[in-house]
Amino acid sequence: MRQLLTTLLLALAAGSAAADAPTRFALSGFGTLGVVRSDKDDYHFRSSGTQSANSPGQNFDPSVDSVLGIQGTGRLHDQLDLTVQAISRQATGYNYTPHITWAYLRYRATPALTVRVGRTTTPFFMFSDSLNLNYATPWVRPPSEVYNLNPFSDLDGIDLLYRIPLGEMDLEIQGLFGNSAVSARSASTRLKNAKGINFGLVGSGFSAHAGYARTRLELQWDDGFYRALSNLLTALDEKAALAELSGTKGTTEFFSAGFQWEKNNWLTIAEFAKRRADRYINSAHAWYVTVGYHFNSLTPYATYSQQTQDAPASDARLPPVFMPLVNLYNAPRNNAQHGVALGLRWDLARNIALKSQIERIDAAPGGRGMFPSDSAADYLKPTSPVHLFSMSVDFVF
Amino acid sequence: MLLRFLTAFALLSPLASPAELVIVASPRSGAIELSREQAEKLYLGRTTTLADGTPVKLVDLPSGATRDEFYLKLTNKNPSQILAYRSRLVFTGRAYPPLEAESVTEARQWLADTPNLIGYLERGDVTGNLRILLRLP
Numbered sequence: 001m002r003q004l005l006t007t008l009l010l011a012l013a014a015g016s017a018a019a020d021a022p023t024r025f026a027l028s029g030f031g032t033l034g035v036v037r038s039d040k041d042d043y044h045f046r047s048s049g050t051q052s053a054n055s056p057g058q059n060f061d062p063s064v065d066s067v068l069g070i071q072g073t074g075r076l077h078d079q080l081d082l083t084v085q086a087i088s089r090q091a092t093g094y095n096y097t098p099h100i101t102w103a104y105l106r107y108r109a110t111p112a113l114t115v116r117v118g119r120t121t122t123p124f125f126m127f128s129d130s131l132n133l134n135y136a137t138p139w140v141r142p143p144s145e146v147y148n149l150n151p152f153s154d155l156d157g158i159d160l161l162y163r164i165p166l167g168e169m170d171l172e173i174q175g176l177f178g179n180s181a182v183s184a185r186s187a188s189t190r191l192k193n194a195k196g197i198n199f200g201l202v203g204s205g206f207s208a209h210a211g212y213a214r215t216r217l218e219l220q221w222d223d224g225f226y227r228a229l230s231n232l233l234t235a236l237d238e239k240a241a242l243a244e245l246s247g248t249k250g251t252t253e254f255f256s257a258g259f260q261w262e263k264n265n266w267l268t269i270a271e272f273a274k275r276r277a278d279r280y281i282n283s284a285h286a287w288y289v290t291v292g293y294h295f296n297s298l299t300p301y302a303t304y305s306q307q308t309q310d311a312p313a314s315d316a317r318l319p320p321v322f323m324p325l326v327n328l329y330n331a332p333r334n335n336a337q338h339g340v341a342l343g344l345r346w347d348l349a350r351n352i353a354l355k356s357q358i359e360r361i362d363a364a365p366g367g368r369g370m371f372p373s374d375s376a377a378d379y380l381k382p383t384s385p386v387h388l389f390s391m392s393v394d395f396v397f
Numbered sequence: 398m399l400l401r402f403l404t405a406f407a408l409l410s411p412l413a414s415p416a417e418l419v420i421v422a423s424p425r426s427g428a429i430e431l432s433r434e435q436a437e438k439l440y441l442g443r444t445t446t447l448a449d450g451t452p453v454k455l456v457d458l459p460s461g462a463t464r465d466e467f468y469l470k471l472t473n474k475n476p477s478q479i480l481a482y483r484s485r486l487v488f489t490g491r492a493y494p495p496l497e498a499e500s501v502t503e504a505r506q507w508l509a510d511t512p513n514l515i516g517y518l519e520r521g522d523v524t525g526n527l528r529i530l531l532r533l534p
Binding site for chain 2: 026028030069071073075078081083085102104106111121129130133135136137168170202204205262294296297299347350351353396
């Protein structure tokens with residue numbers, strides 16, 4: 001994939017030298033340098049299931065938010081262009097190794113209809129298309145309670161975008177089809193034949209989003225809690241329960257809706273998301289509301305966010321003596337928590353924003369929220385509220 | 398101390414300039430019509446064409462007070478809001494940023510020479526080889 005990228009970029013650069021029109025080819029980049037610190041030794045914050053559980057908790061941890069991205073866009077023809085983006089960040093399977101996040105050809109069939117083929121991003125959330133681009137948002141990171149509901153971000157396939165003027169607003173309808181894969185903390189997992197529809201409404205200072213997707217889910221867990229429970233289920237000959245832990249026969253549905261509104265320097269962002277899975281993972285829903293205010297280059301904001309579990313990953317019904325093992329299996333697969341965050345974005349120079357954020361997070365009973373651990377003992381202790389301090393510099397170039 | 402520093406920073410931010418801004422194009426572009434709403438859509442990357450479907454390209458002035466004033470008047474977004482907003486369009490491959498001229502003179506040259514290229518200038522910088530499409534008082 002990386003060789004392909006290099007070849008494409010070189011070909012485009014060569015093409016652009018010969019062309020007389022400006023901006024045939026553009027190269028740009030973005031990034032975040034960020035650190036997170038928790039006030040508890042044994043609580044290591046992980047904003048996504050793709051980040052490993054092991055690393056210092058109280059130290060200033062750069063692995064959660066830091067990211068570097070580079071993007072090339074080339075116009076091949078008036079109606080045809082190519083976008084390629086690669087990012088580097090800490091995540092399971094590619095520790096800072098560049099990873100292709102966009103590689104698509106876009107064909108503008110008519111001013112209203114666009115077709116994109118290649119690797120785009122899953123449109124599960126309102127900010128899905130700019131998950132790594134923290135410069136574009138007021139937060140240090142998109143609220144994890146909602147955004148960790150779906151770790152799949154790459155979509156290899158095709159989508160159609162159709163734009164309809166609606167008075168002073170524009171309605172964009174997106175239909176998509178494709179596959180996705182991700183290496184998570186303790187699982188390798190795939191979406192097959194994902195089908196989705198998305199509605200975006202954009203007006204002056206206002207935008208709204210609603211989307212629904214349905215997909216086949218393949219997932220193989222590979223952690224100690226899983227091995228313990230699958231050994232037990234094998235020993236008890238609980239074939240049905242065992243088949244619901246890992247495999248290739250899952251179906252999952254995802255729904256999200258949200259809006260952003262800016263008026264008289266006030267800023268409001270809210271989003272709701274829900275995932276329903278018939279096996280392998282839990283079902284949960286989440287929402288957040290952010291309110292901020294622009295004072296010139298300063299944007300203070302406050303966010304309340306919450307994730308609630310609707311159904312545990314495994315609903316195996318075993319004799320009571322074995323139930324603690326089922327609960328221990330379900331606990332790390334339940335990220336339910338709620339949190340309050342206060343933060344400040346400071347646009348200290350053109351293309352550079354400095355952000356800081358303080359959060360208080362309470363994990364819901366039956367899990368540790370987004371503070372995973374590899375140790376069973378950590379899941380048996382009662383949880384306590386955790387305070388997080390985050391600081392980051394976001395830039396674009 | 399921090400508060401005093403921040404206050405000083407806020408006071409040093411560029412103040413609104415009183416100059417009238419206009420959106421212009423080459424007279425060679427034909428009978429272009431541009432409403433304020435359409436101009437906002439173009440500069441916010443929500444469309445790449447005029448209301449009648451004609452594709453157009455856009456020019457930005459270099460970073461500075463005139464550019465900031467233009468976006469504030471047209472889109473009600475301050476410079477940092479515009480940069481954040483536009484970064485999202487660019488880094489999703491959804492829209493190209495306008496062509497950025499190095500100076501008013503260069504912008505004026507491009508605009509005079511190129512059909513279907515749209516840009517903004519202070520009223521006093523407009524020369525005879527440009528046509529005014531829209532005033533932003």
